[in-house]
Amino acid sequence: MAKPESGILKGDNVDLSIVVPAWNEAESLPELFRQIREALSDWEGQWEILVIDDGSRDDTFEQVRKEHRKDERIRGIRFRRNAGKAAALAAGFQASQGEYVITMDADLQDDPAEIRPLMEMLDSGWDMVSGWKQVRNDPVDKTLPSRVYNALVQRVSGLKLHDFNCGLKAYKRGVLSSLRLYGQMHRLLPVMAHWDGFKVAEKIVNHRSRQFGVSKYGIWRGFHGVFDLLTLWFLNRYLRRPLHLFGGIGLVAVLLGFAPLPWFAYTWVVEGGLRVRPLLLASLGGVILGVQFLSLGLIAELVQSRDRNAEAPVAEKIL
Numbered sequence: 220m221a222k223p224e225s226g227i228l229k230g231d232n233v234d235l236s237i238v239v240p241a242w243n244e245a246e247s248l249p250e251l252f253r254q255i256r257e258a259l260s261d262w263e264g265q266w267e268i269l270v271i272d273d274g275s276r277d278d279t280f281e282q283v284r285k286e287h288r289k290d291e292r293i294r295g296i297r298f299r300r301n302a303g304k305a306a307a308l309a310a311g312f313q314a315s316q317g318e319y320v321i322t323m324d325a326d327l328q329d330d331p332a333e334i335r336p337l338m339e340m341l342d343s344g345w346d347m348v349s350g351w352k353q354v355r356n357d358p359v360d361k362t363l364p365s366r367v368y369n370a371l372v373q374r375v376s377g378l379k380l381h382d383f384n385c386g387l388k389a390y391k392r393g394v395l396s397s398l399r400l401y402g403q404m405h406r407l408l409p410v411m412a413h414w415d416g417f418k419v420a421e422k423i424v425n426h427r428s429r430q431f432g433v434s435k436y437g438i439w440r441g442f443h444g445v446f447d448l449l450t451l452w453f454l455n456r457y458l459r460r461p462l463h464l465f466g467g468i469g470l471v472a473v474l475l476g477f478a479p480l481p482w483f484a485y486t487w488v489v490e491g492g493l494r495v496r497p498l499l500l501a502s503l504g505g506v507i508l509g510v511q512f513l514s515l516g517l518i519a520e521l522v523q524s525r526d527r528n529a530e531a532p533v534a535e536k537i538l
Contacts, residue, residue: 233292234264235338236317240271240307240386241325245278247430251327252286252293258331268293270325271311274301309400320395324386330425337389337422346394346417349380349409350387350424375452376410380421383409387424393417403447410448461519469512476505 237255241248252268259266272280272295283295296310308322319338323329333350340348355362365384372383384406397415398408413419457464479502 232265233267233317235259235262235266235319235321235334236311236315237266237268237321237323237334238271238308238311238315239268239323239325240273240304240311241275241279242273242301242307243275243277243279244325245275245282247325247327248279248282249286250430251325251331252290254327254331255334256290258334262335266292267315267317269311269315270295271307272297273303273307274298303403305400305403305405308405312395312398312400318392320390320392322386322388322390327430328427329385329387330427333387333422333424337387337424340420340422341389341391344418345420346391347409347412347419348389349382349419349421350385351380351382351421352385352426353381353423355426372407372410372448375448376407376413378410378413378419380409380419382421383407385424404450407447462516465512465516465519469509469514469516471509472505472512473509476502476507476509478502 239251248270255268270279270283270293272283280295280297283293286293287295294314296314298307298310311322312320319341321334321337323331323334329350337348337350355365365382369381369383373379388408390412394412394417397417398411400408404411409419453464479498483499483502
């Protein structure tokens with residue numbers, strides 16, 4: 220993860236933190252700040268805007284400095300290089316102070332008018348609320364892969380959301396401590412929260428057309444998302460019992476490898492010789508591969524056992 224610069228702009232304790240990852244969004248930020256102020260103009264709580272400049276090459280951070288001089292509720296973190304949205308969100312979550320945290324993109328496609336309705340859903344009992352861009356103002360080369368990806372995540376995770384990758388999300392502070400952000404895992408934050416036992420809902424949000432610049436996401440992000448989903452599924456299901464995965468694969472390989480061996484043993488006894496055949500080599504290879512997987516599972520269990528006692532679930536209430 221890229222390290223943020225020291226001497227970052229700081230604020231006081233707040234009720235609501237709005238975390239905004241930004242990469243080359245200098246044109247959008249002034250209007251975004253204005254719209255957020257307007258959306259929260261009649262709200263009685265204390266709020267802050269925390270912009271994470273993800274290694275921008277334009278005047279993104281200068282815009283944050285300029286706004287901070289006028290309004291100290293606007294804060295900033297700057298990365299020395301581009302580290303990705305997950306790293307930016309992780310830094311923003313760590314630096315935020317609000318009991319409620321809203322994340323939104325800096326490109327003005329997320330509507331700040333949705334902030335208050337999202338907070339109301341948190342007040343009604345949900346731990347996390349994810350935005351759903353039901354009407355999406357993006358080209359088909361972005362919307363079609365997104366639909367396929369969302370359907371896949373629904374199937375694997377069991378969480379029935381329509382839009383996992385919407386940047387507009389709301390969290391209670393307690394949810395953030397359970398999130399494991401690295402790589403490109405920001406797409407799967409609702410899944411992490413759901414698997415950790417938090418109550419996750421979605422809300423239809425207004426999605427607007429981009430006003431400045433161009434999209435920062437390439438065609439390969441869908442493949443990255445699939446790999447991240449596979450990683451998260453593996454960690455969630457087998458992190459605490461790796462032998463169940465590696466041992467299962469090893470046992471199947473050993474059984475398949477042993478299956479033809481009685482025939483070869485019979486041939487050896489009856490014919491008095493044994494010819495090397497591809498099936499014999501495949502059988503021996505299956506047995507060797509199976510033993511290796513079983514050994515790998517046992518070693519993984521030994522490593523995991525060192526930290527297993529320290530990973531007890533976090534208690535929600537103690538009477």
